[in-house]
Amino acid sequence: MKFGQIIKISYKNLGSKRTRTLFTVFAIAIGISAVLVLLSIGYGLQRLVERQTVGLEALRIIDVDTENSEVIRLNSDSVEKLKEISGVEKVVPQINAAGKLYFNGSVIDVTIFVADQEYLNLSYQSTLWGDKTADLGQNQIWVNSVITGLLEIDDKDQILDKDVTVDIIFSKYISDDEEMGSLYNGIPQKIKGVVVDQKTGKRVPIVYIPLDYLPELSDKVTFSRVKVLISNPDNFNEIRTKIESYGFKTASAVDTVGEIAYVFSTFRIALFVIGFVGVTISLVGMFNTLTISLMDRMREIGIMKALGMKNNAVLILFLTESVWISLFGGVIGIILSFVLGFLIEFIFRIISTIDNRPIVDFYYTPWHLVFYTMIISIVIGVLTGLYPAYRARKTRAIDALRYA
Amino acid sequence: MPKKHSADKSVVIKVSNIHKTYDTGFTKVHALRGANLEVNSMDFVIIFGSSGCGKSTLLNIILGLDKPEKGSVLVRGENIYKMDDDRRAYFRSNRLGVVYQQPTWIKSLSVLDNVAFPLYLKGLNTKSARKIARKRLIDMGMEEYVKHRPVELSGGQQQKVGFARAIVNNPWTILLDEPTGNLDSTSGDELIGMLRDINKEKKRTIIMVTHNYAYLIRATKVIYMKDGKVAGEYNGSCEIQKFIRNHVIKMVEPTK
Numbered sequence: 311m312k313f314g315q316i317i318k319i320s321y322k323n324l325g326s327k328r329t330r331t332l333f334t335v336f337a338i339a340i341g342i343s344a345v346l347v348l349l350s351i352g353y354g355l356q357r358l359v360e361r362q363t364v365g366l367e368a369l370r371i372i373d374v375d376t377e378n379s380e381v382i383r384l385n386s387d388s389v390e391k392l393k394e395i396s397g398v399e400k401v402v403p404q405i406n407a408a409g410k411l412y413f414n415g416s417v418i419d420v421t422i423f424v425a426d427q428e429y430l431n432l433s434y435q436s437t438l439w440g441d442k443t444a445d446l447g448q449n450q451i452w453v454n455s456v457i458t459g460l461l462e463i464d465d466k467d468q469i470l471d472k473d474v475t476v477d478i479i480f481s482k483y484i485s486d487d488e489e490m491g492s493l494y495n496g497i498p499q500k501i502k503g504v505v506v507d508q509k510t511g512k513r514v515p516i517v518y519i520p521l522d523y524l525p526e527l528s529d530k531v532t533f534s535r536v537k538v539l540i541s542n543p544d545n546f547n548e549i550r551t552k553i554e555s556y557g558f559k560t561a562s563a564v565d566t567v568g569e570i571a572y573v574f575s576t577f578r579i580a581l582f583v584i585g586f587v588g589v590t591i592s593l594v595g596m597f598n599t600l601t602i603s604l605m606d607r608m609r610e611i612g613i614m615k616a617l618g619m620k621n622n623a624v625l626i627l628f629l630t631e632s633v634w635i636s637l638f639g640g641v642i643g644i645i646l647s648f649v650l651g652f653l654i655e656f657i658f659r660i661i662s663t664i665d666n667r668p669i670v671d672f673y674y675t676p677w678h679l680v681f682y683t684m685i686i687s688i689v690i691g692v693l694t695g696l697y698p699a700y701r702a703r704k705t706r707a708i709d710a711l712r713y714a
Numbered sequence: 715m716p717k718k719h720s721a722d723k724s725v726v727i728k729v730s731n732i733h734k735t736y737d738t739g740f741t742k743v744h745a746l747r748g749a750n751l752e753v754n755s756m757d758f759v760i761i762f763g764s765s766g767c768g769k770s771t772l773l774n775i776i777l778g779l780d781k782p783e784k785g786s787v788l789v790r791g792e793n794i795y796k797m798d799d800d801r802r803a804y805f806r807s808n809r810l811g812v813v814y815q816q817p818t819w820i821k822s823l824s825v826l827d828n829v830a831f832p833l834y835l836k837g838l839n840t841k842s843a844r845k846i847a848r849k850r851l852i853d854m855g856m857e858e859y860v861k862h863r864p865v866e867l868s869g870g871q872q873q874k875v876g877f878a879r880a881i882v883n884n885p886w887t888i889l890l891d892e893p894t895g896n897l898d899s900t901s902g903d904e905l906i907g908m909l910r911d912i913n914k915e916k917k918r919t920i921i922m923v924t925h926n927y928a929y930l931i932r933a934t935k936v937i938y939m940k941d942g943k944v945a946g947e948y949n950g951s952c953e954i955q956k957f958i959r960n961h962v963i964k965m966v967e968p969t970k
Contacts (some may be wrong), residue, residue, distance in 0.1 A: 315834045319823065326822035613818040616779060617879075618807020618835045620800045624852040711818065 320630035334524035338639025341592035345585030346647035354674035368563035384533040397545040406534035412475040439466035440503020452518040600698040612710030625703035632695020640687025715916040732785035745771040747942040804832035807835040811880030819864040826860040870901030902938035918969040
């Protein structure tokens, strides 16, 4: 008997008890959609946290430093070396120094990041006031929101384009040149923008000064850190390995993403287990349906075998029926989960709009999840149908024909 | 007493010393106790006997559905119980046709597909199988019912469809178990007429189990069974008529 004929007959068999089949398919669909909705929320939350924490662009950036090594130094030669690595788009050095900021009679001890203006763009911080992409002129700086907080400034007009004075104190690690201390004291600056503090750990007041306007620094100092922007995230690991082979230490938002992914993979397993309880209940229903169907059609099995149907063909016929049910259940479950996902997002969007809060997108169904759901549907169809199909295979034709 | 078969026809089925016992859980029933039977090519054999004499059991054993504890069944020289299940299934689908008293259907399929089913089992594609099945149904005068479900038809119509299914793949032998049991006399006679035609014109061997003595006269051989054994074998119309006069009339008289 041809496999296509078995598939057609098994499909028609589903139609002979339409209501029973529909309810079973619906039960499977509800179970599958419950798992999918829960997992989609898991994936959606992970994506949301990743985006909020690092942003997409941050995944192309590798932070390079030496962890204050006395042997390996990050200087202008190192920067040139890093630039030569294939796949590196930009190399942005940065100096961390201590300093003081004088504003309207107030003095604040600050950390100073002296860096290429590009650093501000590459550091994944959102802007409170000002335009990050606008070119900084000489003696123009950015500060972070900790400083505005300390100065009790809550309006951009109170700080943007206002005059401040900054002292930069270089440690011996950065430069042995004793003259540098006095060179960069009391420099008048204008504040051009404020970035939002990252709110991680201790809240540090930070001043960002463009390196371009301290050109003589480049040749004299050891950089605290270098940001390497790569052109293609696919080459990330390769470039990172290359950088580390020079003896430098690297860090990246990718590490954070990896940690987030690990936490959420555990979270998703928990969600999957909860959802699978629903699937298990529907599987018991499906098993029940298939067993009743077997009893109902005992004489049918008898006549098929009496007419010459082979035992394995009977097994395949019953298994195929089971797979049809789970397949339909899977497809309808997937559609149902998309509809539910749309409804959940829609409701939360309305609530966010009413409360005047930013719209948060926390539902995401990756395509590989849909694909695996289909595969799992087929597998559970086979597993659930195995016992009834095996019984149908094993039943002797003569016993089946006598079955009342 | 059993008589030897005529020598001018070849033996197609030889049943030797068959024993079959059923365990009901409470007691053991000896359905067959050393049954012997030879069927020649183109015979129209009727296995006759009262209820419980073992005639249906014998038919199922010839079909290869019920393995006996002892004895052999040779179909054209091949012992069917030496074959494995799949080989025997293949043998059934290619060589034998079967009709039961209560026709059993694949309920989800139409009349046409039910009749075509043995051809699907033979490996024919759907189109070719349906073409042949439709022709058989036309021969039976059942063309207008091809799209119906079999259970929508009357008992007589269902039996015709069952008969069409039994002959659709041109089997060597057609085996029937009380095919007229649920039919009125007109439908029963019509079916027996069809069997005679198949036997004579298509030269197919027929083995029919019945307890209706009215059909005995249509057979070329009557096997009379009693208590799980073949109690008599009657060849040709003279012997059969004599059997009817001497035994059957006496058997049924007390019930008149």
